[in-house]
Amino acid sequence: MIRKIRVGLAIISVIAITLLFLDFTGVVQCWWGWIAKVQFVPAFLSLNVIAIAFLLLLTLILGRVYCSVICPLGILQDIVNHVRGWVGKKQKRKNRFTYTKPKTWLRVGMLFVFIVLIILGLCNIIGTTIASFIEPYSAYGRIASSLFAPIYNAGNNVIADALVDSDCYWFYHVESIQYLPITIIAVVTLFVVGIMSWIGGRVYCNTICPVGTVLGFISRYSLLKPVIDVSKCNGCTKCARNCKASCIDAKKHTIDYTRCVVCMNCIENCSTGAIKFQRKIKQVANDEHSENNASRRNFIITGVALATATAVKASDKVTDGGLAKIIDKEIPKRKNKIVPPGAVSLTHLQRHCTGCQLCISSCPNGVLRPSTELSTLMQPLVEYEKGYCRPECVKCSEVCPVGAFHAITVEEKSSIQIGRAIVKLEACVMSSKGSKCGNCADKCPTGAIQIIPLNPDDEKSHYMPVVNESRCIGCGACEYYCPVRPLSAIYVNGNEIHRTI
């Protein structure tokens, strides 16, 4: 029974957290947004005291239930393991685990490295980025957003396309954008974690995962834990052979509580009812160690090559109908990168973001994408060729569980300057060709752009847009709506530190 409750909760939680990354309507975020915020590392990074207290208390009472019902990467491993139980030779399907000695030095070593990296990250040296490779929540986020989301979107698009001519407006087509480096990282993570759990159950959680190590330490002192009643035990070792964490030494009747993720499989499998989830005073913990190494990954950064197409010359059209081809926009070379409002500054984001991709998959305007630069790898960047940072949207700041973004309101956003627009007069159709256009000024939500004559004394003078830097918030509406392609005649340069105007 107790195991069934665990499985039920785990299923609910993994579905909820996966939907956070898949749902593009924002509905799931409303109801389940909190579940990303109670993830261990994000809660620590965002200094979310309530969440940290809750998690510590939970672990002190019930042991590492965090690992079995809240952590999505942990549940993913359980799923892999469950599937493992369906295939292979019959005698290998069940009872396939054995007790292993703890690899304490490796665990502590990984935790140490992780903490050092995080601290380095806070000191503005690439650290958070590398640390986040082994951080379970963001690792799962990358898997969900780059591997599961495309499938989810494809399913949605099939329905949306089928309903295109109907009056049902509940489904609509969404574009699923893949970012190759992130996909590669996600595939490698899934592969490594998947193989580890296929072979050894929760071996990732008990060797590499820094959260597992910390919670393991606390759970030694937890109030309730699985306890073997030696008097009832008939020595069948079924419990040890079904322990995903390989932490039950059946011969000695001991359980290594630092590794136990309280999955309750042992309780369910014990035919004599010798194991119970209860209080226990006495406990034993022995530590040995062995060497293991986590692989490092390096990436060659490839710029996004955008396909360009030729435009139809339609100025003196002779025939009717047809659509002119639209040349895709290219990303301009920005002196400073742009990061979303709420990120405070480039360094603040760099120090706090673990690259979980939640903001990127939540962005309804197609503005955010993961950085491919080594120092900010996987962290969100703002680009405007597909849309702009719309005034009514503060999604990224709402969803961020690690506090890389400060939560801001729509009103606050309207006065946060994340960058400033720069006009390239030689490219502008108004100043160079005498066109009327004025799109940048027309679309500017803060009225920061004026259209004025190049030469005020000449009545036939061409016009030009000018930016009032003190009003510009860098939202990119001008850049997005500029008709000059592939490089807009007006573009935004990011602010290193955001400021309020």
Add this chain to the structure above:
Amino acid sequence: MNTDKINIDRRKFLKFLGLGALATTVPSCVSTEDTSNDELNGDVARQIKGKMTYRTNPKTKDQISLLGYGCMRLPMIKNDTDEDIINQEEVNKLVDYAIKYGVNLFDTSPAYCKGLSERAMGIALSRYPRESYYLSTKLSNFAESTWSREKSLEMYHKSFKELQTDYIDYLHLHGIGMNGMDAFNARYINNGVLDYLLKERETGRIKNLGFSYHGDVKVFDYLLSKHSEYKWDFCLIQLNYMDWKHAKELNERNTNAEYLYGELEKLGIPVLVMEPLLGGRLADLNDSVVAQMKQRRPNDSVASWAFRFAGSKPGILSVLSGMTYMEHLHDNLVTYSPLELITDEESQFLEKMAQFMLEFPTIPCTQCAYCMPCPQGLDIPTIFTHYNKCVNEGNMTDDTRDPHYDAARRAFLVGYDRKVPKLRQAGHCTSCEKCLSHCPQGIAIDKEMKKIHRYTEALKQRKQTTDLVKDKLLAGNYSLVVESVTGNVLTFEGRGVKDLYALYVNTPEILKDAVVADKVIGTGAATLMALAGIKEYYTNVISKDALSIFENKGIKGKYGELVAQINNRDGSGRSPLESALDGHLDSEDILTRISEFVNSIA
């Protein structure tokens, strides 16, 4: 009942109308046909039951089918390189079906379907003996690059080749009236093209010479006054139950079909009809109109009413319909095989429906796609279609308190993204104005695009359009922001009432039905706005007197603070203009005093 009407919103009102009609209409539609079979199979109800109605050309005595096949909207398909080309296989099928059921007039143009229409029709029709069908095409020398005699005649001769024929039954001077007399003279008179075509008629290479008319009625009247000289054999006009009496209301520059038809009838010139469905808009009507039509003739399609109306006039030679799908063709064949003349009572009913539909501020686009391709890549006709659909369905509201708001918002935004890719939506219009001269309906396309973009923005931000203007006022720290009814936004930074007064005197049309945001509104500003007839206002500060002026005129608005009197900027005392306007003056006096005041500080 009256009080009910006041309290219900528009959508409910429409439903109410429909239900009211349901309850009151006498079942006058009892069919004379034997309906017992129809009830067994729904499709049987719309079967072709008889022979196509034909009309006689008074000059050539040709028997012309009342349904003419318009080849402007032929089915398209993507080729290997993702370009739209004509789906020839489907065109052949449509032509076969049309000819089988008696259609014998096919109308095309060198400009239609990206210039591919003539060739496709040539291929499809050349499979039949030439004398079994009548060809109608046009000299579509709109573009300035084709105005020369050489280019125009090249276009004319090319039509023969594309259509695989050595004579044309009906040749139109295409789109007379677009861009006025000057364009007409340049295209046909100064280059001697019309003389050439008259000679061609003598040689028999053109059997009938006429013109198609859009836009400036002066050109139409001029050509008719020259009838004795040119001897027009036919004329193609836009005719349907909306354009019959309400062309002006739909589109200011158009002329009522009743007038055009009447003039042509006087001279005995046979009439060809275009836009019998107003670009498909008369096939996609508001629910309550549909309900009333179905009550009268449950088996008839909504479109059939428009076709019966157009075909019932005796002077009509043929009604051209641009049919893309087999279902459209079949439905129209049913309507005209044979035509059941529309009764006077039914005409009155349609007139009533027309008046009702005028309440919906649709854009008079007929989807002819003359404006396309837009150099910025916009999909103009589809944007208008979507907008009109939402207007007709009552899905237009920017009032967030409306209980129907969320559904309407979703229908508009999701439907918009579905039909028009983001990069082809209204916001990307740069007002380059290339499309304006091409539009036979003279729609101010750039202004409409701005209007649609503003509406979309308001929905996206869950704001009312007034709020957007207000945001602009606050964000830009302007003193006055005016959004005209055409979507143009003007901003001012001057102090006092000066800018508003200048607008009122010089360009009052900008203020008419505009949304105005002003920092401070006192008696002076309120009087000017009320006189100009603004739609809505927003202000940070309003005086009690100003508020009562708006309330008396029924002008809605929002304000930040209500004060007894407007003070000077430095707060030292009452604003001098406001003091000057004290006492219960009428608006004339106020206007004179404002003028004196503005002149005194100038």
